[in-house]
Amino acid sequence: MSVQLRTPSLTLLVTLGAWLLAIIWVSPLLYAVWTAFHPPAYAARFELFAPLTLDNFARVWNAAPFARYFLNTFMLVTLILVCQFVVCTMAAYAFVCFPFRGSNVLFMIVLLQLMIMPEVLLVENYRTLSKLGLLDTITGMALPYLASAFGIFLFRQTFKSVPKELEEAARLEGAGPIQVLLRVFVPIAKPTYVAYGLVTVSYHWNNFLWPLVVSNSVQTRPITVGLQVFATVEQGIDWSLVTAATMLSVAPLLIAFLIFQRQFVQSFVRAGIR
Amino acid sequence: MQHFRMTGFRAAVASLALAGLTAVAEAKTQVTFYYPVQVGGPLVQVIDGYVAKFKAANPEIDVVPVYSGNYNDTTTKALTAAKSGKPPTTAVLLATDIFTLIDEDVVQPLDDFAGTPEDKAWIAGFMPAYLKSAQVDGKLWAVPFQRSTAVLYWNKKAFAEAGLDPNKPPTTWDEMVAYGKAVLKKDASGKVTRWGVGIPGNVGSAQWLFGALAAQNGARLMNDAGTETYLTDPKVVEALKFWVDLGKVHGVHPPGIQEWGTTPADFLEGRIAMIWTTTGNLTNIAKNATFDFGLAPYPGKVAPASVLGGGNFYIFSGAPKEEKEAAFKLIKFLTSDEIQADWAIQTGYVAPRDGAWNQPNLKEYVAKLPAAEVARKQIAASVPEFSTHENARTTKALNDGLAAALTGAKTPEKAMADAQAEIERILKPYKK
Numbered sequence: 001m002s003v004q005l006r007t008p009s010l011t012l013l014v015t016l017g018a019w020l021l022a023i024i025w026v027s028p029l030l031y032a033v034w035t036a037f038h039p040p041a042y043a044a045r046f047e048l049f050a051p052l053t054l055d056n057f058a059r060v061w062n063a064a065p066f067a068r069y070f071l072n073t074f075m076l077v078t079l080i081l082v083c084q085f086v087v088c089t090m091a092a093y094a095f096v097c098f099p100f101r102g103s104n105v106l107f108m109i110v111l112l113q114l115m116i117m118p119e120v121l122l123v124e125n126y127r128t129l130s131k132l133g134l135l136d137t138i139t140g141m142a143l144p145y146l147a148s149a150f151g152i153f154l155f156r157q158t159f160k161s162v163p164k165e166l167e168e169a170a171r172l173e174g175a176g177p178i179q180v181l182l183r184v185f186v187p188i189a190k191p192t193y194v195a196y197g198l199v200t201v202s203y204h205w206n207n208f209l210w211p212l213v214v215s216n217s218v219q220t221r222p223i224t225v226g227l228q229v230f231a232t233v234e235q236g237i238d239w240s241l242v243t244a245a246t247m248l249s250v251a252p253l254l255i256a257f258l259i260f261q262r263q264f265v266q267s268f269v270r271a272g273i274r
Numbered sequence: 275m276q277h278f279r280m281t282g283f284r285a286a287v288a289s290l291a292l293a294g295l296t297a298v299a300e301a302k303t304q305v306t307f308y309y310p311v312q313v314g315g316p317l318v319q320v321i322d323g324y325v326a327k328f329k330a331a332n333p334e335i336d337v338v339p340v341y342s343g344n345y346n347d348t349t350t351k352a353l354t355a356a357k358s359g360k361p362p363t364t365a366v367l368l369a370t371d372i373f374t375l376i377d378e379d380v381v382q383p384l385d386d387f388a389g390t391p392e393d394k395a396w397i398a399g400f401m402p403a404y405l406k407s408a409q410v411d412g413k414l415w416a417v418p419f420q421r422s423t424a425v426l427y428w429n430k431k432a433f434a435e436a437g438l439d440p441n442k443p444p445t446t447w448d449e450m451v452a453y454g455k456a457v458l459k460k461d462a463s464g465k466v467t468r469w470g471v472g473i474p475g476n477v478g479s480a481q482w483l484f485g486a487l488a489a490q491n492g493a494r495l496m497n498d499a500g501t502e503t504y505l506t507d508p509k510v511v512e513a514l515k516f517w518v519d520l521g522k523v524h525g526v527h528p529p530g531i532q533e534w535g536t537t538p539a540d541f542l543e544g545r546i547a548m549i550w551t552t553t554g555n556l557t558n559i560a561k562n563a564t565f566d567f568g569l570a571p572y573p574g575k576v577a578p579a580s581v582l583g584g585g586n587f588y589i590f591s592g593a594p595k596e597e598k599e600a601a602f603k604l605i606k607f608l609t610s611d612e613i614q615a616d617w618a619i620q621t622g623y624v625a626p627r628d629g630a631w632n633q634p635n636l637k638e639y640v641a642k643l644p645a646a647e648v649a650r651k652q653i654a655a656s657v658p659e660f661s662t663h664e665n666a667r668t669t670k671a672l673n674d675g676l677a678a679a680l681t682g683a684k685t686p687e688k689a690m691a692d693a694q695a696e697i698e699r700i701l702k703p704y705k706k
Contacts, residue, residue, distance in 0.1 A: 063316070127358035135360070212347055213354045216306075216340045228343040239539075 032243040040240040056244035063241075065218050066248065069226040075138050076211070076222055077204045083146040084200060085193065091147070092155030093181050097167070107156070113149040119209060126213060136216040145204065151196055158192040159185050194267040198257075205253055223249045302336040303600045308365035310348040310585065311341060312420070312554065320620050328607045335600045345585065349374075352590070356380040361590035364601040366419050369407040369586045370661035370669075373500045376410060377663055382591035383413040387602040396606060404626040407658040408586050410500070416586035417609055418626035420617070422552045423649050423656055424486050424580050426572055431565035432457045432468065432547040443548075443570035447490070447516060450548070450573050454526030457547040470526030472546040473517060474534035480676040481660045481669050482581055483550055486572055487513040489579035489657045495672075500662040501704045505672070505694040514686040516575070518679055531680050541567075552583060553649040557622040560643065569645035571652040580656045584623065624649045662697070663704045671696040 035042070036057070042050045060066070095107055125144050126135075134140030162185055170180045186193070208224045215221045227245050257264060307325075311317045318341050325337045342348040345368050352365045361380060375381040388397060397405075400418055408416040430440035436456040444450035454470020461467050473483055481495075488495050493509035496502060504510060520527035528546070538555050540546045542562050550572070559567065572580045587605045589598055607613065609626075615633035618625040625631060631640075631650060640647045662668045675693030678684040684692070 122354050123357045126354050126360075130358060130360040209350070212343060213351050216338070216342075225343065228347060 032246055035239050035243040036247045038240070040238065056240045057248065060241055060245045060248060064226050066223070066226065068218055069221060069223040070252075072138060072215075072220055073205060073222040073224075076142055077201050079138065079142045080145050080204050081197060081200055083142070084148050084151050085197075087147045088151030088155050088196075089181070089186065091152045092159050093185060095152070095156045096159040097177070097180075110149050110152055114153070118144065122210070122213060125210075129214065135214060136220050138220055141211050141214050141220065141222075144210070148200070151200070154192060154196055155189065158189040162188050191267040191270040194263060195270075198264055198267075202253060302334060303596050304336045304338060305364065305597055305601045305604055306338045306340060306362040307601070307604065308340045308342045308348050308352050308362045310343060310345045310366060312344060312585075317621065320617075324608060324613055328604055331607075332600075332603060335603065337604060353378065353380065356590055356592055359592060361592040363593045363597045364587055364589050364605060366585045367588055369416070369418075369421075369582070369584060370659050370665055372408065372410060372415055372586075373661060373663045374665050375588060376415065380590055380592065381415055381588045382598065383415050384417060384589060384602070384605075385414050387589070387599060388414075393606070396609075399611070399627050399629050400609075401626050401628065401653055403582060403653050403656050403658075406498075407582060407661070410498075416588045417605060419585055419587050419605075419609055420621065420623045421582065421584035421586075421626045422554045422623055423582050423653060424483055424550060424572065425553055425649055425652065426570045427541060427549050427551065427555070427559060428568050428570060429457075429541065429544065429547045429565055430568055432544065440566070441568070443568055444573045445578065446573050447575045451520070451524050451526060454520070454548065455524065458526060466528075468544060469528050469546045470524075471520060471548040471550070472528060472532045472537055472540060473520070473550045474537050475517070475531045475676060475680045476533050476535075477670075477673045477677070479534040480531075480680075481672045482583060484514070484517070484672075484676055485581040485657060485660050486550075486579060487517055489581065490572060490574040490576065491516075492576035494657065495660050496662050500665075501701055503662065503668065503672075503694060503697050503701075505675070505690040505697070511686050511690050513575075514676065514679055514690060518682075518686055521680075522682070531677060553624055554622045556643075556645060560645070569648045571648060571655070578652075578655055580652050581659055582653070582656045583659050618646075622646075624653065662701060664700050667700050668697045671700065 037052050037054070038050050039053055039055065091110075095103060121144070129135050129140045129143065132140070134143065166184050166188075167180055170184050175183060206224060207222075211222045212225045212228075215225060227249055309321060321339050321341070325339050329335065329337060340362070342351045348365060349367050349371055352362055352367065355361050356378070357380070367375070384397075388394060397414065397417070404418040404421055405414070408414055408418065426443060428443050433440040433442075433453070436453075438453055438456055444453050450471060456470075457468060458466065458470050459468035473487075474480070475483070485495055488510050491509045491513040493507050493513065494504060495510065496504065517527075521529050532540075534551070537546070537549050537551055538559060541549045542559065542564075544565070553569075556569065571578055587609065589601055589605070593601070611627055611629035611633055614625040614627055614630040615636035617623060618630065618636055619639045625636065630636060631647075660669060660672060671693045674696075675684075675689040678692075679686045679689040683689075
């Protein structure tokens, strides 16, 4: 961030490069916006003054119970986020402040889990859920993700950077372990929580394979799985519908990001996640 | 102790999930039925309607239809469930998945359920070409449900503009090339604005339509047992060479790989005058075409031929016996002449039973849209879709070869030789 760019020509080059990458990155989104708001005839044609329409959105909204899908996704993501915050905070706090014999080995084992792709566990997780009678429930869909090795690792690193003096001062004031956690560690780690929360929310908002396998009904199906209705490949792709549906499903995240942009960017810079 | 703690945990989790649990009626036999939706339209409601009819006629059976995405998603979902010991009772999966499902040991032959002469008559009512893709080792592993076939759509307006007879589609490869050259249109700068013919060659459709090309040249891609492929057969290579030359030598096909998903749009906007795609597109094209179009059987080199596609009903062996018997009843109902006739009208799929075509509603539909019957006439001259053991891997090898040839990275000979070598390696364990 703080690299000094000496020559103006280098600055120009970097700026140009950044713009180029940004344009490439954003172009699918621009295409989606264009196609979603225009009649199907303009899906593959660019005309500045083509008629605008909201018809695609109306068709999409009526083609599937989207309101319910949104609610399902929202419940799923909230459940996962809240549980992950609680579980990962507690675990990280224990690893940092209450070392015990073998705690390092245990931490290594937690880290090992980062190397296992969730897809590998598909069949086993499904079997466990069916034994618990939780197939086709939002709880079941969230269950494998309620703890996160990445979250534990991240919070542990953040908590480790908290100065010992602060913790000791709090203890001298008579704070118990839970109070120290809530009054000292969590406030200092706030940027990490925001950054991690964003990563988790966007991951689970977009997650597809596991929800697909576990959900059987409209009452549990999240929006990503519901979107599949529009990928009717046998008949060719109706881009206007697909893009309108995509806009709908990413809109909440996109709007939230635009509103909280500053906080997010700062959190990422401070938390060091990229 | 361990056991006690486990139950405690279970109880805790179960109470968490109160909202998600629904009471299941004990007395009824429950049939879970996974199905994909591959064509547009409100098909989920159509299926729900059929199921409601079935339940009304069979009050002792409860059917839970589960819409599960496209074919790939449905297969993943069904296999995961089957492997973890809780399979769906029945599912509509690709006809080409037959070897995979048998090798994974998750499906049961329908012969085990078809005991009565009435059942046998029902099976005999399917068109032999479709039934063939469900038979392995003399057993019937599935029954045809949503079946399609590949056909040629042509733009009559473009034909008339080019001075061709608008009512005469090509019947041979040479005619297709000649007509393609006639309808070719370029703008002032020499850029082609209307191509002659488009054959989708992206992953997923390449192996399907190539099956048709090979069959038109009198060759086959694989044997019935799914243990051997014949990609280095000179006739197969010649078929691929023809496909490549459509673009490279004759200049009537868009260069490189034509995308399946955009092909109907290309046709509807007049960018391609003849396209190869599925009968499943008829409803879409008939609704959106602003010009007169026709539907024709495929042309041929040795003889006209096409390829079959679509999905069959499978019964999963891991389900309880009474559920499987109930599922058999459901399948019989959903593949009856009446339902198949209605399904064909709603979706554009080809009814795989001659009896269905004699239903009054389908007859009336064909009278209004004669193109719908073209597919039926072509079925006798159609071959099953490419399917072998380890189907996902062999299909990938074939698709990679086709892509390499179409993009010009390899010659057709080299591409097919490489694909054949790769497939032989994959299929080695299945050679007896």
